[in-house]
Amino acid sequence: MKKILLIGRTNVGKSTLFNLLSKSNSALVLNQENLTRDIIEGKLTVDNDSYVVYDSPGLENIKLSWNTFPTLWKNIIEEVDLVIIVLDGIAGITHRDDEIIRFAFSFDKTIIGVINKSDSSKFDFSNFVTLPFNITPVSAEHGTGKSQLIDLIQNNLGESVDDAKAVEFKIAVVGRPNAGKSTLINSWTKQDRLATSPIEGTTRDSVFVPAELFDDDISLIDTAGRKKRNDLHGRLDIIMDIKAQKIIFSSQIVLLLIDAQAGMNAFDKRLAMDIIEKEKGIIIVLNKWDLIPDSQRKTILADINHFFHKRFFQITKPLIIPVSAIDKWNMTTLQNNIQKLREATLIKTKTNQLNKWLQTAVDKKSPPYSKIKRPIKLKYITQTHFKPPKFTIFLNRPGDLPQGYRLYLAKSLAKQFQLESISIKLEFKATKNPFVD
Template sequence: MALPLVAVVGRPNVGKSTFVNRIAQRQDAIVHEARGVTRDRSYHRADWNGTEFMLIDTGGIELQTDDAFGPSIRAQAVRAAAEADAIVFLVDGKTGLAPGDDDVAALLRRTDKPVFLVVNKVDDPSREEAVHEFWGLGLGQPWPVSALHGHGTGDLLDAIVETLPTETAAETVEAIDIAIIGRPNAGKSSLYNRLIGVERAIVSDVAGTTRDAIDTIVERDGLTLRLIDTAGLRRKSQIDDSVEYYGFVRAMRAIDQAQVALLVIDATLGVTDQDQRVARFAEERGCGIIVLLNKWDVVSGPDRKHEIAEQAGEKLGFISYAPVLRVSALTGAGTGRIFDAVKAVSEAYSQHIPTSQLNRLLTDIKATGHTVSKGRRHLKLAYVTQTRSQPPEFTFFVNHPDLVEPSYERYLENRLRETFNLTGTPIRLAFRKKA
């Protein structure tokens, strides 16, 4: 069963992400002094005295704003409140009561869920008189806290967990972690929303809309998947905004966590240098990879489609093991095949091949006589075994490990891929001297 949900809402820049990080005891949510840094709603596991729950970080609610993303951000926050079991309404104790607080309070007074009015930035506990003006919001007792220093959070959490439903006891979910990656504006959030069937991520044609990594559990055909939408990845030299840098760090962390990465490419532009770099990130970190040529429905003509498909094979040759699917996140065309591909790649990524089967292949390789020589020394393969999975690593025991050249490694990798199902997964080869 799912964990209870606690939504954290409020105006922009009142410290919601700092509060989430304090309660979750992790630095998952992006914290920045600029307004509007958090746009999507993101989920963070927390625990208080043995009670586990999920915190939902949300963007700032503003009814009057010039921000193009304002309505979408507000809608995400309202959805978070609607699905939550309890709501934390955060206000700023330093700036005092603001007109925007009245607007949010008016929305929350309509709910029948427990609402905790939390006055943040009361860094000096002796200044608790600063909370008195917030009684006027009509939401009951204000709770003074300092998310930065932790003052007052213990008593608040005691009260929150008392209101949470006990029948939704925590259950460990064994899920396949799937990171949706790509350069900015390739259609990652549209694909994310398509796959989960709900508008979780804000979709826009403005590059850099997604700044955090957000995730959702999806069950499909007996598979439990944790889909993680990430910020667009660019070269560090092109990142000129500190918020974007934090989004880059979160995206890299999501790749490190993932078993399979869905590399989303804008097919209307073809495979770019940026796409190659993103693919390198995933390959170097040992992710299984599926390449998605998105926006395939608007690629004009069979000649252009053939050209793009050939270009993908050439420019992404270093991940030639990755399946390539042609999809449209907008219309849904081809997206149903993604789940089948994820299942196949995940199985290949996690499998363990018996040593007996590997050594039968080794016998065939030795029978061909293909080896490496240097002077009077000849490379001899004694035996091979799989020494890890996720991704698979194979250790060859040989007489002279220093004789192994990159071309011979590629030869061995190709023979392994021809013989065993290693679709979509990188593999690692190690060479040790036979005792």
């Protein structure tokens, strides 16, 4: 059964809409903010089709960050097929609405919008036409617009998020405006598929380009140049930035393209952090390398390596590839490293091999004693996730295992299984009875 999630600001009418769709009164409705505090589940039945519908608390006083989002919400977001953003037709699009829209696009889900309270004389549909998804006006309180909304739901649940889903492996090319993203893709495909210009902002939207990587079909995705938040002017800039974030979320590998002449600035570093936080494979591509004097090259590479070692301790060998996109120089090296990174993200490690490594690592360097002077015993390890790989070590006292020893294990694991160029996740969990040695 396909699943639908309602999200939006506080008091825009999500609960009233939920009750309308599920034909229930399970969501309490009053003209008071923050009334819904839990995610409520209902059922929408249309002819022979049934859907699960979730009503969520208002996203008003919560940080919109995937890393800090409540686990329950994240689990439901990962399961749903359609996200409905509910907006207030009287209030229009607020700054908080823009933040919610940006955040919703990072889910990599099909999105539609419902403009509630459209029966009000203050409602102006033209205020909403620039939204980057299909919208429909309703009055959840009076039930008007329900049939059009159900049609929109059924139409969108029958479609994929984007046509490029048919190609499983996607590589996003991101970076500041005029770093050479379109030129890089043209060099890869050996065709002038994308417009290029020395003027910033030539690419105005994300473009999917079919390509090959060692005889495998892939999609290269050219994104509009990323800008600092303070430099986003107008809804078009915001929409392009939202779409670029969605592309990163749905890609397996991200090429962060940097103009080598300009160097890696604070904004580039923020982009790198964003990519790694989304658990994507990352390659730093230094474009226009041919314009860099030999005397400066070592310093540029050393500075980027230092940033990675300081900020991302688990990536001990970051992939930093100099190229000249316009001259097609070093493109083969770039493609070879993409393939290497691709294989690392797809690794499936046998449990017996992992536990053999764990025993060797512990023999080489024993964990310290706990705070109460009891031995910390690492019992076993298993791979718990693929694409990207995640591993879990079970032990008797995870809370007492120091960060330094965790770092030692993460680096040793990455080196043993040739995962030094990706951000692996290593978790530590207690066995059922931590007091049994």
